[in-house]
Amino acid sequence: MSVPGSRQPSPLPPASLRGAVDLSAFKARATAAPPQHTARPAGAGTPGETPAATAPEAGPGAATVPVEVDEANFPELVQLSSQAPVVVALWAQYSPESQRVRDELGADVAAYGGRLAYATADIEAFPQLAQALGVQAVPTVIAFLKGQPIPLFQGAAAPAQTRQLFDELLRVAEANGVTGTVDGAPAPPPSEPPLPPLHQEAFDALERGDLGAADAALTKALAENPADHEAKAALAQVHLMVRTQGLGQEEADRAREAAAQSPDELDPQLVVADLDAAGGHVEDAFARLVGFIGRNFGPEREAARVRLLELFEVVGPTDPRVSSARQQLARALF
Template structure:
């Protein structure tokens, strides 16, 4: 899936959002073994379709303004339908949590700054507990997005404005790649033009477009030799390495590697290969846990090899991602 205007390499479909987020995997995760009477995301899609037929005279919530949508069981199907037109950011909050009430108001202002390219909704989990159950929400505040009816986890707990803005920008890029380019007033969105990439990053991006990983790596290595603190180049190079490794594994080889990793937990090469596969498949925590577990139980050059690879995978996901922060803490405990 190509992401027009994205500064991240696009050949990996499962890396739509930074953090290897795969929309189909996320939908499965959100709907897996839902509690009794809790509406799953797929059920919500079906409800949206039938509700739309039964209530054609009813407006979609928030479709004609940038005002906050208050979600309840009655209008949730319309919100899911709206997410086919514009990404919908949803903040789950509760009266008993002052922090979640603060985040509810702060996000309203942030989303309003996108000029209708995002819709904003809130859900009181005490008034609409089925939604929290269906999405497996463990605490408030929690922010998720809906895109084409599919849930996308954003963050749990308080988020700094720069963190939420970064997530919203990534969400908009994924939306554009999936053909969702409307606004809350129904007009096509006009995204601001991104500044041009530095020459070597542009060279690397063009090389990736034709699958030339060697050329992309060479350009990024030169960029980092001159600008070692270039975080964008570091992240891009880490993705190049990951994409190159995974592409070399066919389906049969991937199954063999997984079997080898299961039967030989001390085989560093097998563990590294399965961690790559997990990350590309959207199982970020599993990939991190596998390598942290290996580091905790092994010593010598293999331990250092796994540590270096884990740090590279952190770059792929993004150093501000909460899953990376958690894995860093686990890595520190494993090492010391």
């Protein structure tokens, strides 16, 4: 990128692919980060609230810290289930088996990296919940998804069965648009669809700085599919990098001086327009070529028009600066 306030372009290292010319853009797959919500851990509630039994602090393979459900925070739990499925283990003091399941389930939930929330409910302290859910024995494990209860299992379950149930729960959640996370855990990145083979070949070539191989792969991609807009844009960017590669300060200064002294000489105008575009001054590049087109006719005018259209591809057809320059070009031509 150019230094702020300066018109001198710095070299464009192909491997970094940064700045006005970002050749990795055609590989990017935009994904929106899901919202996050921090569940209130047991024992961290309002003053006077009875601390609940908690599992060890979450970590790799460790149990997650559960929320102990009561009448006050139950609406919050239901609301949370619109962001991520909430697994609720119902237990009782009189049932050691239910306490064991309650504690062990925390590690199973933690293995999902925040994609599941975990809560526990003492049916003796909150009998209304057990009655509303029709729970007749503990341990019973129920999930909430978008406010709706989903029975999972009653009694003890083998770890493999638990994972299978949780996997299915997450599939149902995803089908219903519930893909958030809890406890600040990052959502696992979505799998990225593979690039078409020639696009991947071009990207790999750019990563190792081989502009010739990238050009060849993208040219072949366009020959096979002339409507491949990503390949067309990437090829325009590669061409710009080839034209500006290795231009140092002396060459840039000479080009600018020649362009200033001979405003109607094509080659200096093309070089400086490339330098401006590569350095991020795309409006200056567009204005230079539009001005040349408005003053000239014949083959040189057409060459400037073709270069301008190629720079439009570099910047991107939806960029407002391109839309403005297209209007100016139309006025210059007609």
